[in-house]
Amino acid sequence: MALIQISDLHKTYHMGDVEVNALCGVSFAIEAGEHMAIMGPSGSGKSTLMNLLGCLDTPTSGAYLLDGEDVSRLDGDRLAAVRNRQIGFVFQQFNLLSKESAVQNVELPLIYAGVPDRRERAMAALERVGLADRAHHRPRELSGGQQQRVAIARALVNSPSIVMADEPTGNLDTKTGLEILQVFDELNDEGITLVMVTHDPRVAERCKRVMRLVDGEVVSDVFNHQEAAVGDLI
Amino acid sequence: MSLMEAIRSAYSSLMANKSRSILTMLGVIIGVASVLIVVAIGEGLKTDTINRIRGMGANLLTIRPGGGDEGWRASRPGRLTEEDVKALQEQARHISAVAPVVQTNGNAKYRNLSHTTGVVGATTVWPKVMAFEMAYGRFLTTSEERARSRVAVLGQEVVNELFYGRPLIGEFIRINGVPFEVIGILSEKGGGFGDPDDQIVIPITTARQRLVGDADLRNIYVSAATEEEVPEAIESIKQVLRRAHRVNEFTEDFRIRDQSEMLATMTETTSQITMFVSGIALVSLIVGGVGIMNIMLVSVTERTREIGIRKAVGARRNDILAQFLIESVMLSLIGGVIGLSLGWIGSEMLGDTLGWATIVPSWAIAVSLLFSGAVGIFFGFYPAQKAAALDPIECLRYE
Incomplete structure (x- = not known):
């Protein structure tokens, strides 16, 4: 069974009187251990899809099975629990708490999970991204690349089923961006499932699967640079 | 969390x-x-x-002129006179002493110092009834009362103001211009408003002659024989005064307060x-x-x-x-x-x-x-x- 199974997902926003169809019947599956990029121009619905996949939002219609559980109809608190257990986020803006140290930032998901030995686990996660020596620095004392590593450690600390990255290199220079992508590659090699939203082709290039969205529909979904029909995946 | x-x-x-x-x-x-x-x-x-109030002793009863109200002010006017005192001394039971009091404000002077304070005209039983001790000197005597002597007993606050706290027994002070010899000083009771330490006590006869004329009594203080006999004492005083004033229980023109009543009113306020x-x-x-x-x-x-x-x-x-x-x-x-x-x-x-x-x-x-x-x-x-x-x-x- 696939880690993520999505069928006929719709998302409609109401902007005043106007209805905006951000997603119009998207269906696909993601297996455990995949390394996938979602691409598309702005307004294509990729952010909406990312929010749905990350359980930050619920679809207007359609089904979303995450690890066998239907998460498309959960309320806010249940979604929060699913995010806490199953999903790690890496954002373009890093989104670290500026008043807390690196290790305290990494601990944050563990606090809400009520885990007892969180300092050890947070340190282990920082070590994994090569930042153990910066554990007690505040975000503003760290470079952009280091901050993004802290964010990655935070995404990993709860051993989630899947890590979602939204333009993770968008705020970094090319060299640092490559280093961060290297970190992601290594994590994927260790078996972590990755989904990245990007419009940078160099990011997409390194992913094993690239899906393209236009106007809320999947227009292509390619494995190892081979075109495959969307329908075949389901 | x-x-x-x-x-x-x-x-x-x-x-x-x-x-x-x-x-x-x-x-x-x-x-x-x-x-x-x-x-x-x-x-x-x-x-x-x-x-x-406790310091005044639990058997102290205060008779005030005027009746008809539960509060401080009286709705029916009334008077307390020397005849009432005499009647109480002779007829009231369960009491041990009767202390009539006249009172006025006076200006006391010693050398170039002056102090305005309450001047109380009292009888010899006053310290016993009001539970005052003497710190220095002595209190008024019967012969001084009879002779309308110009002698004064000072409260501690007055001593502070006029004598800088020194116990100058035998000195003369002037009260509203009249010279008085200081014969004693009351021991301190502790301040507050209506300060009991801020007063001068002189013989009631002298006060009548020199300061207040034949004004009515301000209060009559009565000591019940014991604390337990307070209710009986009140009852007996009422009967004596009703007879003397020719009033009944509904037209009473005086009020009697015991200390517990006083306490209740003050704490409530x-x-x-x-x-x-x-x-x-x-x-x-x-x-x-x-x-x-x-x-x-x-x-x-x-x-x-x-x-x-x-x-x-x-x-x-x-x-x-x-x-x-x-x-x-x-x-x-x-x-x-x-x-x-x-x-x-x-x-x-x-x-x-x-x-x-x-x-x-x-x-x-x-x-x-x-x-x-x-x-x-x-x-x-x-x-x-x-x-x-x-x-x-x-x-x-x-x-």
Whole structure:
């Protein structure tokens, strides 16, 4: 069974009187251990899809099975629990708490999970991204690349089923961006499932699967640079 | 999220904005401090009054002219005369002494010092009935009373004002221009208003001749034979005076108060004043609460992104609600504790200037803390609720 199974997902926003169809019947599956990029121009619905996949939002219609559980109809608190257990986020803006140290930032998901030995686990996660020596620095004392590593450690600390990255290199220079992508590659090699939203082709290039969205529909979904029909995946 | 974790996080976020936190607390600080000071003054005054009335002895009965009302003022006019005193001495039972008193205000002078005070014309039994001891010298004698001698016994406060506290027995002072020899000094009873130490006692006969003329008696003080016989003594006095004044129980033109009644009236009055003023002070505590709400609303807006991050990594509604609620309760509680300490210090300092010891009762401490905690919850709830209801996606997009 696939880690993520999505069928006929719709998302409609109401902007005043106007209805905006951000997603119009998207269906696909993601297996455990995949390394996938979602691409598309702005307004294509990729952010909406990312929010749905990350359980930050619920679809207007359609089904979303995450690890066998239907998460498309959960309320806010249940979604929060699913995010806490199953999903790690890496954002373009890093989104670290500026008043807390690196290790305290990494601990944050563990606090809400009520885990007892969180300092050890947070340190282990920082070590994994090569930042153990910066554990007690505040975000503003760290470079952009280091901050993004802290964010990655935070995404990993709860051993989630899947890590979602939204333009993770968008705020970094090319060299640092490559280093961060290297970190992601290594994590994927260790078996972590990755989904990245990007419009940078160099990011997409390194992913094993690239899906393209236009106007809320999947227009292509390619494995190892081979075109495959969307329908075949389901 | 554990409570300890929440408290730690609330504390660090308050410390991150120190000056703002302190300004926000100011309302609560002032509110709690003023409530505490008012209560401390009131309680102190109450205790002082009780002690003073107790100091007069539990068998003291006070007969006042005029009747018909339960309060301090009389609705029916009446008079107390020397005949009444005589009648009481001869006929009333269960009593041990009768002390009639005339009273006026007089100006006492010694060399170039002067002091305006109450001048009491009394008889020889006065110190026994009023439970006064002599500190120096002696009290009036029967022969002095008969001879209308110009002799005076001073209260401690008068000694302080005229003699700089020295016990100058045998010196002469002038009361409204009339020279009097100081023969004794009363021992101190402790201040307050209607200060019992601020008076001069002279023979009642001298007072009539020199100061008040043939005015009515101000009061007649009576000592019941024992504390247990107070009710019988009151009953007996009533019968004697009714007969002397030719009145019945409905047209009585005098009132008799015992010390317990006096206590009840005085403590009730001070309690009412205390309640009223602390009610006003409480309003500033509520204003302080509005200040907290205002700042918490600002804080929620400022920290929208933080709320988004916390929600994204798994914070539930109640986690966010608790976080902000704990912050506002912490603000108001810390404010409450600071207010308590300031109020305590303030009331101690006031006590020194007021002349009676202020008392901070433990219930006032408990109530202040509870109330400031409640203010934090009440005024923190709306902002916390607002934070908890935010949508994580909106928050993460917020610049």
